[in-house]
Structures are given as structure tokens and as C-alpha cells.
Amino acid sequence: MNWALIFAATLVACEILLALPFQAKLSTVTGFSTKAARVVSSAKVSDHWKERALPAFALRIGLACMALLGMLVLIIVPFGLAGLLYDGGPAALTETMLRPLVMLGMIVGSIGYMKLRVGGGAKAQSDYSATDRFLHRVALGAPVLPEVIHDVERGLYLKGAPPSREGAHVFVCGLARAGTTILTRELYNTGQFGSLTYRDMPFVMAPNLWNNLSRSSKMEAKDRAHGDGIQVDLDSPEALDEVFWRVTCGDDYIRDDGLALHKPDADALSGYADFISLVLRRTGKERYLSKNNNNILRIPALAGYFPRARFIVPVRDPLQHANSLLGQHKRFQTADAFETDYFTWLAHHEFGKAHRPFLFKGRPLTSPDDVNYWLETWIATYSHLTAVGAKVGAALRFVSYERLCGDPAYRAALWQSLGIEDAEFAEMRNIPQKPVDGVRPELAEAAAALYAEIGRF
DSSP states (O other): OHHHHHHHHHHHHHHHHHHSOHHHHHHHHHHHHHHHHHHHHOSSSOHHHHHHHHHHHHHHHHHHHHHHHHHHHHHHHHHHHHHHHSTTHHHHHHHHHTSHHHHHHHHHHHHHHHHHHHOOOOOSSSOOOHHHHHHHIIIIISSSHHHHHHHHHHHHHGGGSOOOTTSOOEEEOSSTTSSHHHHHHHHHTTTOEEOOBGGGOSOTTOHHHHHHHHTTOOOOOEEOTTOSSOEEOTTSBOSOTHHHHHHHHGGGTEETTEEOOOOOOHHHHHHHHHHHHHHHHHHTOSEEEEEOGGGGGSHHHHHHHSTTOEEEEEEOOHHHHHHHHHHHHHHGGGOOHHHHHHHHHTTOOSSSTTOOOBOSSSOOSSOTTSHHHHHHHHHHHHHHHHHHHHHHGGGEEEEEHHHHHHOHHHHHHHHHHTTOOSOOOOSOOOOOOOOOOSOOHHHHHHHHHHHHHHTTO
């Protein structure tokens, strides 16, 4: 009887939540909070206009918060009514519901029910339903919850997961738009690796638990938001494991002005090894494949902890690369608030509204709307990686994206170095060269020299 009451109250609360404009009000709060922060920090807005704008923002935020509070009260009502019928009364019901496993069961069960209720699985990038957006905010944006769910995942599945520290794992990393995604897909298609995929969203920290709840989800392949012709579905590998680092030690390297070098300690590295083991358990593989550009911030630590791991860093012609980054930065300026939050939760700060640069030698001096900003970024990034390569030796390998696309022998040599045989490259393709204007000559010269130096590795 008692469990039936909890179950019924949870379902009614879910129906109330689905019927209310909870997501819209939450978006209002986050949207106007972001606008207010930008106005306060902007040197282009005078104090006079700040004084006029901030009260209006505060009013909108306050009204939305009051509406959210009212909605939360309505959502709690079913549990209050259930408490009147519960053995021991409301106090006993509250005590039961506050047990960690009961809370987790209610949260995961509610999410699963709402996904089934509205129909359809997770989307691979934008174009999310209101319910999916809410679930992502809860699973990725809520404080503490990702860690709690990860602890439960560890308790339930880690004992039966394979060890990972000695695995011949592959970490694809570098600067965005260098071919990291397509190379990761080629590696994944060999069938030798386990990796996080869109199917693991939004509960990235609990791949086994979430897989057991959502294994029937399907989605047709569709173009990803980058507009580069790459199609993704639920089983496409994606750069998701940075969620682990953001959740467990994000304050160590994620700053307001950019991403700093990251030196995870032994406990963090051990926790990451456990996370890899959990992914390998879900996928039934022995080798882990990671596509995570932020790993360039922590390669020495990872290489020291995983002695058989290899770090593959694609390199692309610097002018073409910088121009591509500029194009993507402009493209993602039209992202809505949810899309910006989405990239922030995943710690994807490569470009767009959520952009935060790598802080190797401070921020680039020019504006992100200038191709020279991205060429400065290219030089700083690959200068750093060249120095890292000298430290970790054979663990890091630079690969030319252009040669991967056009030289079968070069591809075969890479595959052989990673212990892969008889695998075809199905998606690699040459990218048409585009004219790049407005580049400062001294930057072009420095980038060309570094590009030539990397080519000798």
C-alpha cells in the first residue's frame, strides 16, 4: 500500500509538471540572469543605462521565480495527499522519500515516465522537445545530482566492470575543426572501442543505469548543428566525457575568462579510470575511445596514469583551420539559451556564445570575430601541444588531416600504430580550400613555421 501511494503520487506529480510551463519560466530566469550579468560586466554600457535596465531584469526574474515556486507547490500537493493515507502519516512518508535509493528511483523513474509520456528519444543536438530540455537541465545542469547518480552507478555496476588503467585506450584531442569528430567516428566504426554516444545523454555519469532505462530509444540520423554534413544518431560517438571532469573538478580549470591547464590529482584520475570502466562495461569492450578537445589541458596527467594510452592530435592547415573556427563561431551566435547552456554543461567552449579560450599564454589579443583571433589560438594551442609531445614522447602522435583524407598508406600506418588491422576509412574526405582574407602576415608566417615543425614529428 505504502509503495503504491508513492508510485501514484509520483505519476500525478509528473503529469502536473508536464502540464505546467515550468521549462518556459526556468528559461526566463536563466535568460534574464545571463543578460543581467552581461550588462553589469559590459564596459560598453554606461552606469546610467545599467541602473535603468537592471530593475527591469530583476522584476522579470522575480516574477518568474514566484511562478516557479507556485508550480513546485502544486507538484508537491500529490505527496501531501499521499501522506494522509500513508502508514505513519506525512512524517513517515517524508522519511521514506528522503532515502537516497528511493530518491534516485523516483527521479530516474519520473524522467523515464516523462520521456515515454511525450514520446521519442533524445535528440543528437538541438531541436529538443520541452521535456527533453527539462531533463537535460535536471541531469546536467542541476548541482549535486550528477554526482549522486554517478555514486549510485558506481555502487551498482563498478564491481562487475573491467579494469581500465592498463588498457590500450585512444584519446582523440586537439583544436576543434581539425577533424577530431570524423577521425573518432572512423576509429569507432572499427568495432574495437567502447565510447560514450548520444544514447548516454543526458545521464552521462550513469551509462549503465541509463542504458537499462532507455535502451529502446530510436532516432533517425540527421545533420548535426555544425552544418558540415556529418550525420549523427543515438549510436554516434560524441565528446561527452568532459562532463566527468566538469562535475568532479570543474573549479580547478574552468574559469570565467577561459580554460586553464588542468593537473588532476590521483583521486580524480582514479575516479576517471572507474568512469572508463563503467563505459567499457556498458559497451562490452576492452579499449576506450575518447573524443575530447579539453584533454589537451591534461595530457601529461592522463599519459602518466594510463601508460598504454595513445593521444591522437589531428593537425590541419592553419589558415583553413582558423577560417573554419571563425565560421563556426559566427554560426553559433544564433544559438538559443538552451543550446548555449547545453554546450556549457558539456564544457564545450570552442566557439559560439559559450566560447572560452584555452589559457596557455593568456587570451588572444584580437576579437573572436576576427580570423586573426583564431590563428592566434591555433598557434598557442599547437605550441603547447608540441611542448607536451616532447614530454610524453610516443604517447602523443600528431596526424595530418589532409594526409589522412588523401593518403591510404598514411592512414594504414596510423591504424597499425594503434593495433588496428583490416579497417576501411568510410567517412574521411577532402575539404575544399577556401580563400582566407585579412590575416596578419606575421601570424601567417609563425603559423606556417609551426605547421612545418609539427609535420616533422
